[in-house]
Amino acid sequence: MLFKPGAKDFFGGVLGVGLFIGAVALGACSSSTEDPENPYETREGFCGAWAKAACNEKVLSSCGNPDGKEGCRANQEATCLGLVGETYVDEHAEGCIEAVEKAYSDAKLTLAEVKLLALATAPCDRLFKGARNKGQSCASHQDCDTLKGFRCIGEQSTCQVPVEVAGGGRCSAADAQCAAGFYCNGQNCVARVPLNQACLSEPCEEALICHAGTCSPRTADFASCTEHEQCASGLCDIPAGSTSGICVPRLDLGITSQTCAGLR
Secondary structure, three states, X not given: OOOEOOEOOOHHHHHOOOOOXXXXXXXXXXXXXXXXXXXXXXXXXXXXXXXXXXXXXXXXXXXXXXXXXXXXXXXXXHHHHHHHOOOEOOOOHHHHHHHHHHHHOOOEEOHHHHHHHOOOOOOOOOOEEOOEOOOOEOOOHHHEEHHHOOEEEOOOOEEEOOEEEOOOOEOOOOOEEEOOOEEEOOOEEEEOEOOOOEOOOOOEOOOXXXXXXXXXXXXXXXXXXXXXXXXXXXXXXXXXXXXXXXXXXXXXXXXXXXXXXXXX
16 A cells, blocks of 8 residues: 655654764865855855854763864764755755754754754755756755745655645645645545554554554653664664664763764
């Protein structure tokens, strides 16, 4: 049975490959042609501001590298440039930088903040003016004109302004996106599979995970995990060099934290 997901799963993308586990920086220099009244005009200027917002004293201290500001900024700039890509526009840049600064201010990251840093939620999800518009194929949101509200969605991966469809409604249209608690079976929005029921191609309710063919509870905080989707909190804190960790309500930056790898 088919089902049509909504927006691309950010854990399977950015976080799955390590949002903070640093890209190897070849050097990212700020443009000398930036408008001094608009430091976010270019993506280089935006990413320079991102790096400054991320690499504050509390973050550097928590990651065990209080004197490593330059290295941290170089890593964050390179990571940011990779995330933003070539279709960057500055319309929502200032609000995004303010949100990034707030997210890193306490050296602790909630799930909502992790999504923000993956450019998956407002205001950081509207930084792209891709060349593709309604109905055109896409590989990611960056391909679409996000300023017009387009997102890369659906089984066919096309640029659409998502239209929410209630349970029971038809979802065969390319822009249809089922409401929370439902999924598209190819024709209609139907309820996700409940606890202890069999799951094959059908998705479980959001709070559950398909394990050994049955919809089961996700792992509680402080129990062992190997990936984010196992956790009820959506966050699995895996120490650097390890393949397993524990589910946590937030990611606390620390010397052994994988998250700190891109902040040094």
